[in-house]
Amino acid sequence: MKQSLITQKNRKLRHLRELYPEINIQLLYRRDILRLLAKYGHGPLAVEPRGAERVLLTAQQIQQRVQELGEEITRDYQGQEIVLIGVLRGVVCFMADLMRHLDLPLQMEFLEISHYGVEGGPGAGGEVTVTRDVQAAVEGRSVLLVEDIVDTGMTLQFLLRHLWSKRPASVAVCTLLDKRVRRMHEVPIRYRGFEIPDEFVVGYGLDYQGLYRNLPHIGVLTPVEPKGKVLLPADT
């Protein structure tokens, strides 16, 4: 975390990557750690669950964009049948609206996942696991994976690997929101509703500690009061 140690640290990182090329090693700075903690309700940047919120995307803006995405997908997949796979639970509103703008023969499927492991969640190296898999066979079929939000990209990377193991003919990704500035894993996104800044958003299916999913718009949670100091791992 000290600027003077950065060169040394990068050298160590290079060595680690040489020794373990099969492992994806990321250097997290203090700011990254605090943000990842905050995402799951911990640390000084965490917000209270009932914090004030401001509207980032109105219900009307969302509906308009979802319609455009639906039309684009319909054009791209003309003459094909697709399997629409939604990632529970944040995707419910988006999936329900999007599919009504798809003029294609389609089957609807859901995947449920959970994050566990390291405190700080997916981006901090916590594992992703499938708790409910798709029910239909997808081998040889065109899959459209529908996500609510892509943040670090870790969840999506895991999901793509999981889906490709089922040998579909193709897999494309459609996400409503893209927090591109936070990407740690490069993931292919074919359809993107909105690129949003690095803020924690709720509503239209997205939650904070289980709340806010029922908002018709997408809002930004603003901190009410800090939850106190957080202990960071030693700078080694």
Ligand code: IMP
């Ligand atoms: P990733 O693995 O870092 O890309 O994280 C993706 C998951 O983190 C999403 O599927 C969401 O469940 C959650 N997430 C990331 N950012 C937000 C947010 O701003 N609001 C609500 N959930 C979020």
